[in-house]
Amino acid sequence: MIKQILCLLLTFFLFTVFPAEAQQPTKIRRIGYLSALDASGESARADGIRLALRELGYKDSTLPPSTDMRRVSSISFLRLPPNWSVSRPILWW
């Protein structure tokens, strides 16, 4: 009986003290890539950085989320400043 009570208390303690960790959603970071360079040539550079981020353990948000995903990079869009005048200036992921 004492064992059962202790077990119940321990379970109660675990779920009340660490509830946030159990339900914490995967953290998603947004990274924008901004360039004034030619979009076709620039895509290789953007892909290079994305690949390097993958090597560091980041995953694209375009991939289906998984429970073992510790860190995630995802797509973001940033508004261009009003004085931005280059015709094909940006490539985002």
Add this chain to the structure above:
Amino acid sequence: MVVAGGITGIRAAKNATKTIPIVMLGISADPVEAGLVKSLAHPGGSVTGLTLLSRELGGKRLELLKEAAPKVARVEVLYEPANSPSAHEVKEVLPVAARALGLTMRPWELRDANGFEKVFAALSKERAAGIYLTSSALMNANHKLIAGFALKSRLPSIYPYREAVDAGGLMYYGADLADSYRRAATYVDKILKGAKPADLPVEQPTKFELVINLKTAKQIGLTIPQKVLSRADKVIR
């Protein structure tokens, strides 16, 4: 977070936000002179990242062009005068290197994309022998056009853009871009882990690469000396 390439992109990002961290890369200008950071060791704001040291490599590029195409005695330098690093390269860096190499250099100003046709026509008329491209947003946006002209006119050419060699340009010498990507990603990683851009020193490239398009060399009738080819990190065949 914003990863921004080239001074125009970095300035636009910096003007748009004071709080979102900006990781810069692909910048030829001195970021302190350009007002992007307070100092290389302590950027002091929301911007940090990597420089290209591109203008400092001008002498080396001229030297490589001369070694690859020894018959070239005059080099046509295309640059955008409004781009201060390019203007500095043309006025301060290249003349010294050209003199040392026994080359004559002739600068051609390009203020917008409409100017290329006129400059190309003049270069054809003047019997250009070799082309040197400086770095700026205008030049990068038109690197394929320039590489195409050089190929069509059978002119040896050297670029500060790796992509220009894939587009038919003869040579690239500059920062190892794959290494730059890895290091830019490291900045992103550190900032996402809580580091402040203000405290992350700006880094300069430590690895450089020489890329030669041998297909282009054949098409323009140029035999690149073996001693130059052996120094290339990549040869496009």
